[in-house]
Amino acid sequence: MSRSAVPPPVTAVMEAADDWLPARLAEVERRLAELAAGHGRELGEHAEATLTAGGKRLRPLLVLICAGPTAGDRTVRAAVAVELVHMATLVHDDVLDGAPVRRGRPTVVASAGRGAAIGVGDLLFSRAFAELTSAAATEGAAESGDGDGEVAELSSAAVALARGELAQRHDAYDTSLAEERYLHRCALKTARLFEAACRVGRLSSGQPGSDRIAAFGREIGLSFQLLDDVLDVTGPPERTGKARGTDLLDGTVTLPLILAIRRDHDLADVDLRGLDAGSAERACDRIAATGALDEVRDRARAGIERAKGLLGDDSFTPVERRLLSLIADGVVERYS
Amino acid sequence: MSRSAVPPPVTAVMEAADDWLPARLAEVERRLAELAAGHGRELGEHAEATLTAGGKRLRPLLVLICAGPTAGDRTVRAAVAVELVHMATLVHDDVLDGAPVRRGRPTVVASAGRGAAIGVGDLLFSRAFAELTSAAATEGAAESGDGDGEVAELSSAAVALARGELAQRHDAYDTSLAEERYLHRCALKTARLFEAACRVGRLSSGQPGSDRIAAFGREIGLSFQLLDDVLDVTGPPERTGKARGTDLLDGTVTLPLILAIRRDHDLADVDLRGLDAGSAERACDRIAATGALDEVRDRARAGIERAKGLLGDDSFTPVERRLLSLIADGVVERYS
Numbered sequence: 001m002s003r004s005a006v007p008p009p010v011t012a013v014m015e016a017a018d019d020w021l022p023a024r025l026a027e028v029e030r031r032l033a034e035l036a037a038g039h040g041r042e043l044g045e046h047a048e049a050t051l052t053a054g055g056k057r058l059r060p061l062l063v064l065i066c067a068g069p070t071a072g073d074r075t076v077r078a079a080v081a082v083e084l085v086h087m088a089t090l091v092h093d094d095v096l097d098g099a100p101v102r103r104g105r106p107t108v109v110a111s112a113g114r115g116a117a118i119g120v121g122d123l124l125f126s127r128a129f130a131e132l133t134s135a136a137a138t139e140g141a142a143e144s145g146d147g148d149g150e151v152a153e154l155s156s157a158a159v160a161l162a163r164g165e166l167a168q169r170h171d172a173y174d175t176s177l178a179e180e181r182y183l184h185r186c187a188l189k190t191a192r193l194f195e196a197a198c199r200v201g202r203l204s205s206g207q208p209g210s211d212r213i214a215a216f217g218r219e220i221g222l223s224f225q226l227l228d229d230v231l232d233v234t235g236p237p238e239r240t241g242k243a244r245g246t247d248l249l250d251g252t253v254t255l256p257l258i259l260a261i262r263r264d265h266d267l268a269d270v271d272l273r274g275l276d277a278g279s280a281e282r283a284c285d286r287i288a289a290t291g292a293l294d295e296v297r298d299r300a301r302a303g304i305e306r307a308k309g310l311l312g313d314d315s316f317t318p319v320e321r322r323l324l325s326l327i328a329d330g331v332v333e334r335y336s
Numbered sequence: 337m338s339r340s341a342v343p344p345p346v347t348a349v350m351e352a353a354d355d356w357l358p359a360r361l362a363e364v365e366r367r368l369a370e371l372a373a374g375h376g377r378e379l380g381e382h383a384e385a386t387l388t389a390g391g392k393r394l395r396p397l398l399v400l401i402c403a404g405p406t407a408g409d410r411t412v413r414a415a416v417a418v419e420l421v422h423m424a425t426l427v428h429d430d431v432l433d434g435a436p437v438r439r440g441r442p443t444v445v446a447s448a449g450r451g452a453a454i455g456v457g458d459l460l461f462s463r464a465f466a467e468l469t470s471a472a473a474t475e476g477a478a479e480s481g482d483g484d485g486e487v488a489e490l491s492s493a494a495v496a497l498a499r500g501e502l503a504q505r506h507d508a509y510d511t512s513l514a515e516e517r518y519l520h521r522c523a524l525k526t527a528r529l530f531e532a533a534c535r536v537g538r539l540s541s542g543q544p545g546s547d548r549i550a551a552f553g554r555e556i557g558l559s560f561q562l563l564d565d566v567l568d569v570t571g572p573p574e575r576t577g578k579a580r581g582t583d584l585l586d587g588t589v590t591l592p593l594i595l596a597i598r599r600d601h602d603l604a605d606v607d608l609r610g611l612d613a614g615s616a617e618r619a620c621d622r623i624a625a626t627g628a629l630d631e632v633r634d635r636a637r638a639g640i641e642r643a644k645g646l647l648g649d650d651s652f653t654p655v656e657r658r659l660l661s662l663i664a665d666g667v668v669e670r671y672s
Contacts, residue, residue, distance in 0.1 A: 092458060095450075116506075118501075119498055119502040125461060126491055130491040148469055158458070
């Protein structure tokens with residue numbers, strides 16, 4: 001149930017986009033690098049690595065595309081803020097999971113310890129909200145809608161993320177976990193921030209955040225998570241950057257296991273607390289053998305189709321339709 | 337270097353205040369209880385205990401007083417937001433320190449584990465910003481200044497808090513720590529949020545946040561921290577709720593030790609990493625024997641006097657002057 005394993009559909013989107021999108025994304029990267037450099041020795045090289053390690057930048061891309069070609073600095077800062085919240089949760093997740101590596105680099109917790117990692121996460125999180133208000137200040141709050149909508153949206157998404165994380169801890173090791181509960185957790189932990197990215201993009205360019213764009217964000221976010229959970233079972237580790245069965249080892253029950261148990265009841269008796277790397281891999285093989293993974297992939301693809309279906313509406317410009325479709329396809333393609 | 341050991345000057349302030357202040361503080365408590373109850377099983381009883389365990393409510397009081405008798409719901413929510421940020425940092429601090437007890441109750445990390453405690457801290461933190469924006473929504477953002485100033489102020493304070501925490505980790509076990517570095521850390525870790533409480537109070541009632549009120553907040557925040565660090569050395573544990581020398585055991589070098597080393601050079605050679613409860617108590621006795629604690633107390637009292645001196649200016653109403661003076665005195669009295 002990590003949220004990082006898959007490389008981005010960035011290339012395809014960039015090729016399809018006019019110059020404005022790559023230019024705007026470069027500004028986002030510049031700003032992230034500036035923040036990493038600007039915190040002096042408190043932040044240290046650990047957070048700098050996190051901030052500049054690249055990653056998919058899927059959420060900032062959604063912000064930028066949903067804001068459109070005429071959006072300005074306020075949108076760039078909103079994109080930065082969304083990415084900062086995402087990175088803060090990654091850093092804290094890694095503390096919880098004791099993850100040694102992310103994106104091929106040592107995690108903050110692995111290289112600097114738990115204390116530094118909690119602090120770095122808190123710092124990234126705080127910076128996200130500071131970034132949104134400096135955006136408002138830059139553009140002249142009074143005229144342009146003042147950034148308050150973005151703060152409301154992002155803070156609400158951050159609340160959802162934390163609740164999702166707590167739900168995951170609460171449900172750990174429970175192989176009788178209901179599918180609905182799993183889906184609710186994905187909604188909180190992953191889909192909500194994708195939704196917020198889309199809405200914040202709209203708001204930051206002075207447009208209303210429509211229900212359609214919110215639904216689009218949620219659908220691709222959920223599909224993204226489903227496919228990420230499939231990858232945890234299939235690997236290969238060289239591609240995912242983590243061992244197969246990492247979720248199982250953490251006690252995190254995901255849809256592949258839930259559906260596999262319906263087909264192979266004995267899987268419910270696997271003692272997740274007693275797993276080691278070898279037995280976790282064997283459990284992955286058993287899950288795969290049930291055919292449950294295809295069912296999860298089908299659901300994810302159906303979600304992507306629903307998301308693309310939402311785009312055929314006049315809430316979207318032709319450019320948005322094209323770029324958001326590519327983003328949606330990219331979420332699936334990277335897994336096929 | 338904990339921020340919780342001292343009971344509040346609430347009683348004296350309440351007696352001096354007209355009905356509006358106790359009424360407003362009761363609204364803050366009600367709202368905190370509402371938030372604790374409203375998160376369902378994700379938040380769980382652990383965070384509920386944290387939210388409703390009482391504590392000094394010193395920061396919310398500052399918000400309320402600086403906003404004044406005519407302030408409304410937006411101020412109450414600002415007070416709630418400041419307290420939520422404070423509590424989030426306490427919950428995360430306890431993870432770092434492995435603290436078993438706070439305010440006489442088991443900490444979140446002790447009762448629910450590290451994962452839950454990181455999640456609860458993140459949740460409280462996110463709720464703080466959500467609270468500020470719902471305040472703006474309630475009051476009608478356009479007319480009354482929209483809460484964006486409060487978000488800017490609180491997020492900036494939260495950045496400072498995280499930087500202070502990281503600085504403290506970075507400096508751990510370094511008995512050659514310079515006084516300036518220690519003071520800088522206190523400014524980030526404690527004084528900044530007191531300052532923000534004062535400014536946010538002003539902003540939430542549509543008044544500008546003056547430099548004087550900011551300086552007042554910083555001065556009492558710093559004095560508060562100095563005296564808290566003295567209490568860590570003196571105890572008694574029945575009053576502070578933690579063992580003497582807890583800071584030393586955590587490797588946290590504070591002003592009492594820095595000044596004591598100037599008077600007893602051999603203290604610089606104490607191996608903080610090798611301390612246990614008994615040797616930490618003995619180190620506390622050695623620090624006390626140098627007379628350094630009186631010097632720290634004197635500095636704290638001087639800070640309180642400077643803070644009160646700032647009140648003799650027409651930026652403050654007579655009511656504010658009276659109540660803020662009592663708050664300032666309360667910070668010292670509780671330690672004498």
